Amino acid sequence: MANIRETCRVAPDQLQYRCDESLLAEEPFEAIQPCGDIIGQNRALQAMDLGLEIDAKGYNIFVTGQPGSGRLTAVKTLLESVAARVKRPLSDICYVNNFKMAENPMALYLPAGEGRKFKKAVAYLIDSLVTIVPKIFAGETYREDRGRIIKEFETRQHDLFREFEKKIKEKGFVLVQVQIGQAVRPDLQPLIKGEAHGLAELEKAVEEGQFPAEELERLQAEYEVLFKDLQATSEQSRKIAKNLEDELNRLDTSTVLPLINDKVETLKKKYASPPVQQYLAELNQVLIDLLDFFRQGEQGSNGDHGRLREMFSLFTVNLIVDNAEQKTPPVIIEDFPTYKNLFGSVEKVFDPATGWQSDFTRIRSGSFIRANGGYLVVQAADLLQEPYVWPTLKRALRTGRLTITNVDTMTMPGGGLKPETLPLKVKVVLIGESRIYDLLYHLDEEFKKVFKIKAEFDSVMANDRQAVTHYARFVKKVVDEDKLPPFDRSALTAIAEQGVKLTGRKDRLSTRFGYIADLVTEAAWLAQKNGRTTVDGDMVRKVVRMQRQRVDLAETKIQEMYERELYLIDVSGWKVGQINGLSVYDLGELAFGRPSRITASVSPGSDGVINIEREASLSGRIFDKGVLILTGFMRHRYGLDRPLVFSASLCFEQSYGGIDGDSASSTEIYALLSALSGQPIHQALAVTGSVNQKGEIQPIGGGNEKIEGYFDVCMIGDLTGDQGVLIPVQNRPDLMLKDEVVAAVAAGKFHIYAVSTIDEGIEILTGVTAGTRGKDGAYPSGSINRLVEDRLAELAETWRRYLAPHRADADA
Incomplete structure (x- = not known):
């Protein structure tokens, strides 16, 4: 049996892995170039390149792999690199008031940077009108013209009633004002011995034998004729008042209309897109229809101007996506993918008199909307835990359109807006574990239609000279970023040895670079604590033992x-x-x-x-x-x-x-x-x-x-x-x-x-x-x-x- 034991016995030199320092280049640590590439994930990168280059619906990407394998960092690095190469025009997105249907605000798309300018231009237009128009109405010329028109119509009205009063006086009647409830209306009364008496009073006098009945009958007949004349005269008076109002409106329009038209026309020349032209045309008409509101500023008090500006806040521009500073397609990483954070919302305020209210100025953007023309990165596990998010995301990716709404529409009634649907083009990258991908692939028929690309991040890579060099460059990157002490060659090989041990295979290195970064940080801390200016292999191995000791209570x-x-x-x-x-x-x-x-x-x-x-x-x-x-x-x-x-x-x-x-x-x-x-x-x-x-x-x-x-x-x-x-x-x-x-x-x-x-x-x-x-x-x-x-x-x-x-x- 000794022979079989010797045949099967494993020699001591086969029981460990030691990284040969010769795998590292002969250069000081300071000369090592920090890595800027994604290490050991060629398969995943090829899949992602495919998904990013195909500009068609459904070619969104689901990235799988173990946590700590550098998925998020790799995705962010790759997307930023791709975005820097892509020449794609970006848009600003604004919401403006829909003057015909206020519950359906209009969406305007403008070239990147123009949204901010358009918002300022419209605000300047309204502010200038709020300031200038009341001054025009308060000006001497306008007041003289207005006074002349009013005086002319007042004279016509005065002459009309003077002729009527002359006529009735000849008939023995006088014009009086009669109180009927809370109202007052004109009426006629006959003059008896120089005093006006109502017909009801004369009827009583006839009954008492103090006034002739024949005279009363004559006066009643005369009253019927003259009262019809009074009605005709009153109708003519109302027409004169209406004509006065029309004339004053024409004065207001002729005075202010050129100013409004000129300012709006200036904006039309700058913004030629049909939706903006339509909005400006409607804005022009509404401003003309609301000239009376400008009179609130005639007195020129701060309170009047404040109320006027509040009224005209409905003419503001709600800029929900501003790409003025964005030179490349946006890369947005959403760490907290709630419905509101992803797809925006319509904020509501509670008014005790009217309940929950809202308007287009309270429409808020979400990261999916801000990523229009670019890329959105979300952790799948976080996204799937949020109510309504997953079906909304699939629908938006399938249709390329999104309507901003609230998930509380059923539970918080009132103030309901339906903003115009936004056409959007977003490339979404989900990051999750393989089991999540498998569940979605087999249980959700729509998933494979909107996430056609799977990019698998491997947890290991081949253990060769190139990989060990990459490890050294990664260590240099962490050291440079965190300003840590340098690592000698024994420390670099010790880190590689730990990377091998994580895989359980001598021919593989781990791609759990999150753990490797922690190992570098802790080894540097230990060296500094011990007054060392350089980190060596013993420090790295001691940190590994300390890491185990922190969690080995159950083992103990x-x-x-x-x-x-x-x-x-x-x-x-x-x-x-x-x-x-x-x-x-x-x-x-x-x-x-x-x-x-x-x-x-x-x-x-x-x-x-x-x-x-x-x-x-x-x-x-x-x-x-x-x-x-x-x-x-x-x-x-x-x-x-x-x-x-x-x-x-x-x-x-x-x-x-x-x-x-x-x-x-x-x-x-x-x-x-x-x-x-x-x-x-x-x-x-x-x-x-x-x-x-x-x-x-x-x-x-x-x-x-x-x-x-x-x-x-x-x-x-x-x-x-x-x-x-x-x-x-x-x-x-x-x-x-x-x-x-x-x-x-x-x-x-x-x-x-x-x-x-x-x-x-x-x-x-x-x-x-x-x-x-x-x-x-x-x-x-x-x-x-x-x-x-x-x-x-x-x-x-x-x-x-x-x-x-x-x-x-x-x-x-």
């Missing part, structure tokens, strides 16, 4: 349970049907391995292999699959010419939570083979490895953590020189163990064995040859396989003899 507590022997593990001696399996505790920010005792027991019966974890519903589907593969292995090896009739149970002892994965499937086979063959397993050894039905060992994850975890448990006592771990041979190239384990292996106190088959493993564990079938189809006597086969035959015969009398009774 579990280790204490092994030290107190609350977890039962044997790391020496020999036991039948008992073996040390290895598992990984993955807590997210920390993963560590620890051993678990796995036991197997066999007996006559026909239940086959019973896995206690599965029966107790403590196992996952992959673990259950591993147990089924174990059964398949047993049939393939020992049941080709006979049925397997036995009962066996397998158990992870002291396992009280869920367990999943198939990395213990080979371990369970070893325990079962030991129980069946009666050969004890060396408890100094622990095992990890998946297996297939042919008995071939398959690679597993977390190999480094499992080895280090078992080593830590063995270190509770003294190393005996027998302890070690069996791993799949495929995991050997990627071993990156801590220094203490490597030193123990080098000293011969701890061992790593890389096995490729169950036979190799069982021989190392038991010290007994596994055996292969001879020409006669039989395994060699005394081999593990022969012992197992014999034991299975014995169990089957025992079960047959047990069942024989019962079957005889049943037949009888």
